[in-house]
Amino acid sequence: MVSKTEEEQVNRLENQVENGGGGAWEYLCLVRKLKLRRADKVLKYGFSVLNDPSKRSALGPEEWTLYEQVAIAAMDCQRLDLAKEFIKVLQRKFPESKRVGRLEAMLLEAKGLWAEAEKAHSSLLEDNQFDQVIHKRRVAMAKAQGNLAVAIEWLNKYLEIFMADHDAWRELAEIYVSLQMYKQAAFCYEELILSQPTVPLYHLAYADVLYTLGGLENLHASKKYYAATIDLTGGKNIRALFGICLCTAAIGQLTKGRNKEDKESLELQSLSALALEKAYKQRSPAKLSLLSSTLRSLKVSL
Amino acid sequence: MGGEVGFEIHQNAYIKLVLHALKHRTSAVNAVLLGRSAGAGSAVEIVESVPLCHSQIGLLPPLEIALIMIEEYYGEKGLSLVGYFHANERCDDFELASVAKNIGDHITRYFPQAALLLLDNKKLESLPKGKDRSPVMQLYIKDASSSWKLVGSDGSNQLAIKEPSANIVLLDCISSKKWQEIIDFDDHLDDISKDWLNSELFK
Numbered sequence: 001m002v003s004k005t006e007e008e009q010v011n012r013l014e015n016q017v018e019n020g021g022g023g024a025w026e027y028l029c030l031v032r033k034l035k036l037r038r039a040d041k042v043l044k045y046g047f048s049v050l051n052d053p054s055k056r057s058a059l060g061p062e063e064w065t066l067y068e069q070v071a072i073a074a075m076d077c078q079r080l081d082l083a084k085e086f087i088k089v090l091q092r093k094f095p096e097s098k099r100v101g102r103l104e105a106m107l108l109e110a111k112g113l114w115a116e117a118e119k120a121h122s123s124l125l126e127d128n129q130f131d132q133v134i135h136k137r138r139v140a141m142a143k144a145q146g147n148l149a150v151a152i153e154w155l156n157k158y159l160e161i162f163m164a165d166h167d168a169w170r171e172l173a174e175i176y177v178s179l180q181m182y183k184q185a186a187f188c189y190e191e192l193i194l195s196q197p198t199v200p201l202y203h204l205a206y207a208d209v210l211y212t213l214g215g216l217e218n219l220h221a222s223k224k225y226y227a228a229t230i231d232l233t234g235g236k237n238i239r240a241l242f243g244i245c246l247c248t249a250a251i252g253q254l255t256k257g258r259n260k261e262d263k264e265s266l267e268l269q270s271l272s273a274l275a276l277e278k279a280y281k282q283r284s285p286a287k288l289s290l291l292s293s294t295l296r297s298l299k300v301s302l
Numbered sequence: 303m304g305g306e307v308g309f310e311i312h313q314n315a316y317i318k319l320v321l322h323a324l325k326h327r328t329s330a331v332n333a334v335l336l337g338r339s340a341g342a343g344s345a346v347e348i349v350e351s352v353p354l355c356h357s358q359i360g361l362l363p364p365l366e367i368a369l370i371m372i373e374e375y376y377g378e379k380g381l382s383l384v385g386y387f388h389a390n391e392r393c394d395d396f397e398l399a400s401v402a403k404n405i406g407d408h409i410t411r412y413f414p415q416a417a418l419l420l421l422d423n424k425k426l427e428s429l430p431k432g433k434d435r436s437p438v439m440q441l442y443i444k445d446a447s448s449s450w451k452l453v454g455s456d457g458s459n460q461l462a463i464k465e466p467s468a469n470i471v472l473l474d475c476i477s478s479k480k481w482q483e484i485i486d487f488d489d490h491l492d493d494i495s496k497d498w499l500n501s502e503l504f505k
Contacts (some may be wrong), residue, residue, distance in 0.1 A: 004493075037328060064322075146395060177360040178330065180400055205358070212362040239491050242367050284494040287371075294370045 001170075001201065002034050010036065017045055021158030024049055027074040032069055046070035047082070064093060071103055075110040083107055098124060102133060108142055110185070115143060139171075148175060167190060173205065183215045188243055200232035200240075207243055216254050223247040227268065236277050244272040309385075309417050309441065311335075314504055315351040316437060317472050321481040322353035323389035323421050329491070330399070334368040334369070335385035336376045339415060346384055346415055347448045347464075350376065352498060353486035360401045368487040368498075375499075383409050385417035387439070393423040403450055410444055410467060418442040418450055419460065427443045428474055437463050438472075 002010075013027040024045040031038055046066055047057045056063055067086045074083035085108060090100045105120035118141070121134050128134075135158045142151035155172045159165065173188035189206035196202065207225035210218040226243035233240065248269040273295050280288045315335065323331050332355055337348040352372050355364055373383060386409055388402040398420060406418040418441070425438040441453040441461040453459050463469075475481070483503055490498040 117452055144392065146392060174358060177358050178399070178401070180360050180404075182360075194347060208358070208361040209365050212360070238494055239363065242491075243363055246363055280494060284497075287494070288499075290371050293374050294367065297370055297374070 002036065006034055014038070014041055017041075025055075028066065028069060033067070037076070039073040042073035043070060043077050043079065043082070046073060050086075052134075064090060068099070068103065072106065075106060077232065078110070080107065080110055083110065098127065098131075102137070105134075106137065109137070109144070114141060114145060125134070130161070132158075132165070135162075136168065143175070148179060151175060163191075164195065166196065173209075177209065182209050185209050186213065198232060200229045200237065203232065204229045204237065204240055204243075211243065211247060211250070214250075216251065218250050219247050219254070223251070223265070223268075230272070236279075238276065238279060240245045241272040241279075243294060245269055245276075245298050254298065308459060309348060309461045310464050311348040311437065311461065312343060312350070313463060313468040313471060315348055316468055317475055318351050318353060318484060319387045319389075319419070320421070320426065320438060320472055320499060321475060321484045322443040322486055323355075323478065324481040325484055326356035326394075329356050329390070330359055331389045332359055332385055332402070332405070333387040333486075334372060334409075335387060335417065335419070336372070336381040337384040338381055339384065341353070342415065345451060346417065347416070348384060349381055353484060353500075355488045356486060357488060364487060364491055365405070367491075382415070383460055384411065384413050385409065385419060387419040387421070390423075393427075396420070396440070399449055400447070405425035406442070406444075415443070421459070423450065426431050429469060435469055437461055438469075446464075 010030055013023050015022050017027050028046055067090050071083045071086035087103050094100050100106055101124055105117050108117035108120055121138055124134050139155045140149050159168055168242055169188045173185045176185035184207045189202055192202040198289050203225045207222045210222035226240045229237050231242035248265055280291045319333050333351050333353040335348045336350040339346040354368050386406050409416040419439040422438050422440050442450040443449045485496045485498055485500055487498050488498045
């Protein structure tokens with residue numbers, strides 16, 4: 001999960017390196033720090049750094065971290081031959097290392113040798129049953145084999161122990177959404193909002209799930225969370241602004257004028273619509289008329 | 303009914319779908335298909351496609367906004383929703399996800415002959431090796447019992463690409479990494495200056 005500025009920074013560096021402007025090591029560090037998945041670029045740039053003896057020695061002890069990063073990228077790109085080479089280098093430097101052991105298990109995964117990978121993971125867990133990375137790799141393996149029910153089961157077990165792992169909660173929520181298990185997804189986002197109430201993305205995702213669940217109560221709650229997102233993002237989040245309009249329209253449809261006009265909610269909807277129009281006028285003027293007719297069909301009164 | 307109700311997809315619409323899937327290899331993606339048909343029993347022409355999402359496909363809000371805007375825009379051009387495209391997260395997954403079926407069901411309410419296309423990763427993978435002109439997707443249509451059935455490679459109701467050299471153009475786009483330029487509705491919602499119409503893509 002990265003912010004817009006962080007993403008722009010990474011893309012800028014990537015362009016720079018791609019066009020021969022240097023900065024490969026900064027790029028690789030940034031990708032590692034932000035935990036991005038850009039395997040093809042990491043493999044390309046990392047490989048060129050590692051193949052250059054002068055660049056490699058300039059890294060000092062960080063050389064081994066780079067070997068690890070590029071090995072994983074190689075596996076992601078299915079360049080298992082390269083991955084094996086890099087892991088061999090690490091094995092020679094750090095024999096008996098658990099961290100290298102994890103890479104070896106990952107290589108088995110990449111080869112699709114699920115049973116062997118499972119054995120490798122189990123033996124690593126015997127030495128350290130609280131190894132978070134191994135637990136999560138087992139979930140990833142289940143997911144890769146299409147065993148979503150098992151992935152969910154293990155992920156839930158993992159979260160009983162490591163309930164502060166936000167990435168795991170997000171992964172679980174996304175698996176639930178892909179299976180259309182919205183109530184369970186909602187629960188995950190509730191946990192995330194409780195532990196990190198100032199992260200707007202969780203409020204937004206929760207609002208999206210509530211809207212998808214439907215029903216008057218959920219729609220009202222959904223509107224509140226879109227409003228919270230707008231609050232936390234200074235009114236700049238387009239999805240939340242649209243969300244308000246969608247909720248108000250859906251609530252209006254369900255109640256069909258049975259309730260007395262809620263001035264506040266109508267005001268909220270027209271404010272969101274105005275914010276959307278302003279944003280489109282500024283940044284996407286070609287689509288402004290399309291936006292206006294969309295808002296009209298949502299019966300937004302301006 | 304009788305007669306062959308085929309589906310013909312235009313090259314640009316076809317290529318956009320595959321490029322979108324290639325841009326987001328680690329997640330499921332979807333798209334809607336726009337076109338026209340002379341009526342029940344006649345062929346459906348898929349003229350355009352709009353890539354929709356590459357994350358949290360099962361959520362309604364982005365889908366609803368996208369559908370309103372897309373129908374509005376293409377309605378003026380005489381095109382309507384005629385189908386849906388889905389690519390699964392895993393390359394060996396050939397199951398039609400329930401999300402895909404649900405969205406497909408929704409579209410058939412307005413266009414009963416709607417097509418549901420599922421990316422065929424195996425075909426896509428072997429594309430550079432052969433001279434296959436058929437599209438790298440599986441076609442599903444709703445049968446009499448209202449369930450989605452895979453259309454076999456024999457018989458009527460085939461999906462064909464309008465331009466016979468489309469796969470060659472597709473391979474060209476892939477090797478020139480054109481998939482980096484494609485924009486979907488998700489990208490637009492994150493940054494409204496991005497054009498989900500992809501009007502500059504094939505210029």
